[in-house]
Amino acid sequence: xxxxxxxxxxxxxxxxxxxxxxxxxxxxxxxxxxxxxxxxxxxxxxxxxxxxxxxxxxxxxxxxxxxxxxxxxxxxxxxxxxxxxxxxxxxxxxxxxxxxxxxxxxxxxxxxxxxxxxxxxxxxxxxxxxx
Ligand SMILES: [Zn+2]
Ligand SMILES: [Zn+2]
Numbered sequence: 001x002x003x004x005x006x007x008x009x010x011x012x013x014x015x016x017x018x019x020x021x022x023x024x025x026x027x028x029x030x031x032x033x034x035x036x037x038x039x040x041x042x043x044x045x046x047x048x049x050x051x052x053x054x055x056x057x058x059x060x061x062x063x064x065x066x067x068x069x070x071x072x073x074x075x076x077x078x079x080x081x082x083x084x085x086x087x088x089x090x091x092x093x094x095x096x097x098x099x100x101x102x103x104x105x106x107x108x109x110x111x112x113x114x115x116x117x118x119x120x121x122x123x124x125x126x127x128x129x130x131x
Pocket of ligand 2: 072093094099100102
């Protein structure tokens, strides 16, 4: 196998991430990471979030994700928006102590996502976990 980065398996006109918001909110969305092929889209106002089901509002940050359904007999794939905070919740919610097995099942998903994003920011500046 020749050295170097593997060729992407996607076409030139396809993107890996469709994101929305005022500015890139994650490192992978920065234009300098060309291999990620991120594209900014208009805020999908009124569409339900994939995770918390609350409607996306003007001013929200987020990304489009693929929702699979239909089972093996008739599989379907649908593009749905997801709040930035809800993406954080899904990826590192457990590590940040914001999930069912760490006692946060009482929080609505939207609130849990906002709490996860808050703790991730504290972690970024070295203040999480609290001492
Ligand atoms: Zn959400
Ligand atoms: Zn957990």
